[in-house]
Amino acid sequence: MVWKDLLVERRSKETLNALFFFGLLLLFVFQFALGPDRERLAGTLPGLLWLGFILSGLLGLGRTFVVERENDCWEGLLLAPGDKSAIYVGKLAGNLLLMLVIETILLVLFGFFFNLDLTNVLPALAVVIALGTVALAAVGTLFAAMTAQVRARELLFPVLLLPVEAPVLLATVKATEAVLVGEPLGSVAHWLKLLAAADVVYVAVGVLTFDFVMEG
């Protein structure tokens, strides 16, 4: 497990820089695509924020097992004694950390460019982001393990992940909308419950089926 942590850290440092610049570029692209009208952009802010999270997630999560594939550590993973689900949980934890760092950076950038004051809404926003990120990372880690063993993985990973995450995207954007205008979390309780349910289901399925994905 220590070996795994070191791997995670090494990959994270590599990917973090790239994803930071990617996030910055996304903000530019959003601005260019949607025009300088601040008012109009402000209305779409929750959507843009989660678009940013998901697009960064596609890049970051898709690379979950790339290091093992590239460095011939894959067989090591397959031969690891004990329940392979432990690998899933380890990778999931690493991915969660990675995603949360990226999302924090993106949030700061958004706040800067759109001149947002997030101090009051931060706790509520954090809850929404946390719930959504678990859902993203849980399925993303599982699918990354699958597509790592398939040709054209860069194409297949987003194609598989995005439809599955559609309800998560709906829920998080709606919840974020409410939270950003200062509404209490209670007003979006149904969305939060859906996200929590998604988290439980996805992690459970991930843990239960990871073995089947890693049979070699």
Added chain:
Amino acid sequence: MRSLLGGVTLAGLVAGLVMGFAIAPREATQGNVQRIMYLHVPSVWVAYLAFAVVLVASIVYLVRRAEAADRLAHASAEVGVLFTGLTIATGSIWGKPTWGTWWTWDARLTTVSILFVMYLGYLLLRGMIEDRERGARFAAVLGIVAAFNIPLVHFSVYWWRTLHQPPSLVKPGPGTMPGIIVTALLVNFAAFTLLYAYFVTRRARVLRLEAEAEA
């Protein structure tokens, strides 16, 4: 046995057509455009049935590694995607004269579109893996994830469409439909279910022949 199923299916489809066009009356508010529903609603039912079968077959495959279960999952997913596409198309064609637009993000069309893309991805995954055993395994995992996602899609889309109202709002039911329309619908439900069974059995047989040919 196959010809028997085929014959019964054909009879059922003819009966459905007769019910839909000749026996069911012109609907009061929508006019004859409503007859598209005899296609659209049974299609979506078959799609859900198909994906439920994919779930069960996927679990059975992972637990017992029965090739037949894998073939059933594959066939059912393919037929499911077929009927999902049909649902979207007929829904859109119904929508144009009714709502004035080819496309709208209403709850059903949105949900069905997400399902369509999910299971299309399933077929894509199968197509991209050469190793038969690995393809079966991965597809089974995806089949399970996709099926568990269906209720999440349902609720999220439904709440998304009812905007600012909390979900305690009563879901608009079919209301009181005249009995004859309900009967016509049921006949078409039965016919389409038979068609599903017919297609899946033939498709699974083709898959078995393909596997034997490769052996």
Added chain:
Amino acid sequence: MADNWSFVFAAYGLAVVVLTAYWRFLVRRERELSEGSQVLREGSGMSEQARHPSP
């Protein structure tokens, strides 16, 4: 315009076309595959005969 029969026929027509096309795909595929395996079986049967000519 009031009844939009053209839309009804478009929908049903599309359904008939698509479902028939899929059915024909299935029939054709099954025929190809069973003929193919038959040829193989006959072929091996014939070579058996060639190697062991009946007295």
